[in-house]
Amino acid sequence: MKDRQGCMPLHASYKLLLLVLVALVVLAGFSYKIMTTRTYLRPVMYTPSPHTLALGHPTFEDIREYERNLPQHRTPGLFTKYHPRYLFFPWEAWGTGWNNVFQEQLLNTHLAYLANRGYVFVDYIARDHPPFPDELPNGTRHMLHIPMNALTSGPTGGGSWGEGANPAVSPPVSQNWWDVACPPEKIVEVHMAETTQELGITESTTGEKRLMLWAEKLRNIEAECVSVLGGTPFDYVFILTETVVSMWSSYGDSPTLKQYAWSALITRAIARNFPLFSSDPQVPPALSPTLSRITTTPGAGSVAAPYPLNAFTPLRADAPPIRGLLGIHLRRGDYEAHCKSLAEWGLGYNTWNNFGEPRVRATGLFPPLPDYLSLRDNETRADAVLRHCWPTAEAIVERVRSVRAEAAERDGQQLRAVHMATNGETGWVADMAGRLRADRWELVSSSLDMQLAPDEFAVSQAVDMGVLVAAETFIGVGFSSLSSNVVQLRLAGGRHANTSRLW
Incomplete structure (x- = not known):
């Protein structure tokens, strides 16, 4: 009943207000229960283990905090219609070098995108070629765990799919967030x-x-959380086959590659070492730190006092090249025995390095790399493999000289500096550098000349790769996954196929 002014009686207004307050309390309690019982808050903070500290391994705490705070690592609002969908490959490659693992991870990122799902990225565990001692006093191993964003800040590391990407695709997330968002009862396993x-x-x-x-299969599964067990569709054996190049029609123009960026850690390392690669006193914008975020303390920016990572924008693969730089990959060490094994097995080039094969080029569908596993007159295939895989010092100097001349004549490049990405012994590298200087290269540098902080040294292979991708011209090893990854990133970043060469 209303009073004469048409208003509710005072006691009725109190009742209505009380009901609203009770409803809000119940709703808040309900929301809190959902949040707390499912722990939908954030991945747990990283705490270095005693073993990590005892061995002196980099902890990457700043990078782990960055990953933890990625915007997709938050619970969707209570009333949102957005429901993220994830794809996890717990059986991805392991126990091999990073580039073998990364080839598979990049392809799995692309598959997740086609399946309208966020790729779940993991740490790289340095089981093979560990950068630091990893054996404890009791004889057990504690291997270095490298977070993805120490290597890449592209979509594979949780970065944006970019403008124009399919809005239905969830952003990639870390395994830590998967553990939070996908309790066992929510996971559908695919074998x-x-x-x-x-x-x-x-x-x-x-x-x-x-x-x-595979994309259609995974896209049509209704569950938010899908885990693929027993391997991946693009395992190490498949990646070595020439048929992998047929994926380039969708993969080469995918957000996975087009949005690729080296991590801020790698960018910082390249910026500090820029004088090795160029005589230009001005560091290019893509490598320049944000002045407002760096310290003016004497010695800042050095290995002993590196600039903070948030001062650097991750170096994109499509950034302008370092003018005048030729990057070359010279795999040494255990590769001599590996090259002999390749010759015995009759294997061909690795993955994207096959773009130069005449039968692949003849299709007109792929980037026409200039080089392939060619045989000279009266040369056996085994001898050809060794020549391409393990070039002699004399052959390296001759090849570098001819590529420099071709680059000048065809592309107008004036290559003056050469950087050797190599794991060669100190004496061999010094001899190689001397030979190149004698051949009138103004600047000659190698992996051994890099000034790297401990966390940068842990990803030094990727630092070298960042330089090779940024170089105006590149010469790589056709059988190498490192060289193959450099080739695909150069192509995706807009480098012409003519600028990616092979020994």
């Missing part, structure tokens, strides 16, 4: 062997067909 048979995939199925079949 490699069973699904491969279900999809009718055989050894003769092209890479592109394999990719599309």
Whole structure:
């Protein structure tokens, strides 16, 4: 009943207010219960283990905090219609070098994108070629764990898919967030062997067909959290086959590659060492730190007092090249025995390095790399493999000289500096540097000349790769996954196929 002014009686207003307050309290309690019982807050903060501290391994605490605070690592609002969908590959490659692992991770990122799911990225565990001692006094191993954003800040590390990307695709997330957002009862497991048979995939199925079949399968699963067990569709064996190049039609123009960026850590290392690669006193904008975020303390920016990572914008693969720089990959050490094994096994070039094969070039569908596993007159395939895989010092100087001349004549490049990405012994590298200086190179540097802080040294292979991708011209090892990754990133970043050469 209303009073004469048409208003509710006073006691009725109190009742209504009380009901609203009770409803708000109940709703808040309900929301709190959801948040606390499912721990949908944030991944736990990183705490270095005693073993990590005892061995003196870099802890990457700043990078781990950055990953923890990625915007996608938050619970969607209570009333949002947005429900993230994730794809996790717990059986991705492991126990090999980083570049073998990374090849697979990049392809899995692209598959997740096609499946409208966020790729789940993990740490790289340095089991092979560890950069630091990893054996404890009791004889057990404690291997270095490198967070993804120490290597890349592209989509594979949780970066943006970029403008124009499919808005239905969830952003990639860390394994720590997967553990929070995907409790066991929410996970649907997909098994490699069973699904491969279900999809009718055989050894003769092209890479592109394999990719599309898997993408459709994963896209049509309603569950938010999908885990692929028993391997991945693009494992190490498949990646070594020439059929992988057929995926380039979708992969080469994908956000995974087009949005690729080296981590701020790698960018910082390249910026500090820029005088090795160029006589230009002005560091290019893509490598310049943000002045407002760096310290003016004497010695700042050095190995002993490196600039903070948030002063650097991750170096994109499509950034302008370092003018006048030729980057060369010279794999040494254990590669001599590996090259002999490759010759015995009759294997061809690694993955994207096959773009130069005449039968691949003839299709007109792929970037036409200038070089391939060629045989000279009366040369056996085994001898050709060794020549391309393990060039002599004399052959290196001759090849570098000819590529410099071709780059000047064809592309107008004036190559003056050469950087050797190598794991060669100190004496061999010094001899090689002397030979190149004698051949009138103004600047000659190598991996051994890099001034790196401990966390940068842990990813020194990727620091070298960042330089090789940024170089005006590159010469790589056709059989190497490192060289293959450099080639694909150069192509995706807009470098012309003519500028990526092979020994």
